Amino acid sequence: MTQIQGAVDWLSDECGVPAEEMRGFRTPFLNWDDSTLQNLHQLGFLYDSSIAPVDHTANQRGRNHTWPFTLEQPNIDQFQTVKPSVQISPAPGLWEIPMWSLYDANNQAEIPMDYPNPKGGIAVITDLIHPNFLKRYNGNRAPLGLFFHASWLVANGDVFASWIQEIMDTYEDVFFVTSYETLQWMQNPVPASQYVQSCPEQKLCFAPRDTGCMFGQFNGETCQCDCTAPYCRGPDGACTEFVNCPVGPTAPTSPATSPVDKSPVTSPSSVKGCCSGSFKDCDATWCGKTEAACNACTGGMKWLSKGALNDDCKAKLWGCSADEDCCEGLKCLGSSCTSE
Numbered sequence: 001m002t003q004i005q006g007a008v009d010w011l012s013d014e015c016g017v018p019a020e021e022m023r024g025f026r027t028p029f030l031n032w033d034d035s036t037l038q039n040l041h042q043l044g045f046l047y048d049s050s051i052a053p054v055d056h057t058a059n060q061r062g063r064n065h066t067w068p069f070t071l072e073q074p075n076i077d078q079f080q081t082v083k084p085s086v087q088i089s090p091a092p093g094l095w096e097i098p099m100w101s102l103y104d105a106n107n108q109a110e111i112p113m114d115y116p117n118p119k120g121g122i123a124v125i126t127d128l129i130h131p132n133f134l135k136r137y138n139g140n141r142a143p144l145g146l147f148f149h150a151s152w153l154v155a156n157g158d159v160f161a162s163w164i165q166e167i168m169d170t171y172e173d174v175f176f177v178t179s180y181e182t183l184q185w186m187q188n189p190v191p192a193s194q195y196v197q198s199c200p201e202q203k204l205c206f207a208p209r210d211t212g213c214m215f216g217q218f219n220g221e222t223c224q225c226d227c228t229a230p231y232c233r234g235p236d237g238a239c240t241e242f243v244n245c246p247v248g249p250t251a252p253t254s255p256a257t258s259p260v261d262k263s264p265v266t267s268p269s270s271v272k273g274c275c276s277g278s279f280k281d282c283d284a285t286w287c288g289k290t291e292a293a294c295n296a297c298t299g300g301m302k303w304l305s306k307g308a309l310n311d312d313c314k315a316k317l318w319g320c321s322a323d324e325d326c327c328e329g330l331k332c333l334g335s336s337c338t339s340e
Helices: 002-015 034-043 121-137 150-170 179-187 192-198 291-295
Strands: 069-071 091-096 216-219 224-227 231-233 239-241 273-275 302-304 331-333 336-338
Touching: 002 034, 034 091, 121 150, 224 231
Parallel strands: none
Antiparallel strands: 069 091, 216 224, 231 239, 273 302, 331 336
16 A cells, blocks of 8 residues: 555656546556555545456457446456456445457457557557457447557557547547546446537647657647757757757748748648648648658648648647747747647
8 A cells, every 4th residue: 555655646746647636556567466456445546457357258359348347345256357366355436447358360368558569550450459449349339448558659659549540530439538537437428429529629649759758848738849958849849959959949840031921821830731630730841741741751640731721720830939930810828839
């Protein structure tokens, strides 16, 4: 219990994560026992996610997985686990979100988080994750747990984002939610039509693939790196050391030689060009100057055939030093163009 509380305190004190936002726990190496669950219960956690079911016949190899459940009763017999001898005591109010297995083409179980990818991230999506999604979707609709270690997402985030977008474009009744949001829905289930109306818009973006945000921090609100002096953003968005960084952050394109006309016709972000999948970072020459080059970019880029503003994109430049640097209707606040 001391170690668990110590981790919560450190994340709150040193990293600024609100303690009330830390609702779930997963044991290192999935090494849990009854005392783990009792400690989480006493500390007020909402859920654990450490128990892995191994009854592959009962779950029909991914078509009939167990839904999350509460640990209200002792020795609850929800499924066979990797620790069949452990006696579970009651923990009223504590939920269990199972570590569901995924099944390969030979119906062999794969433990999530460390996906084998000898053929690369695309193969993990096409050969493992997507087939298991279809099993869930055409089965009992139990949640599909997408549990990744950070290293996998850093290396394959662009491929993963493209798959998410494909699913969202194809299925109107599929939602990408957190574990907490899953439990919220289970406690108060509503039809998909009502859930769509209550689902907040979420940005989908990742740090630069090769270097991350070294010499800075990734800002999930703006989907870009906030660099620490004397570093500033380079053309790829990463914080690169420049001998003479400009006073304001470095934009992906060369500075304009004449004042910017903020009309939709000539605004820097109203011309044709590449735009990130979040439609928040747009620029005429970022990554690809042509449609073919843009489509070849990584990171879920989208070609804006009519220009950012004409494509109903809330566009902004990557950095700014004055309001004139921003698209029409936006202001420069803290080196970022914003509507606030």
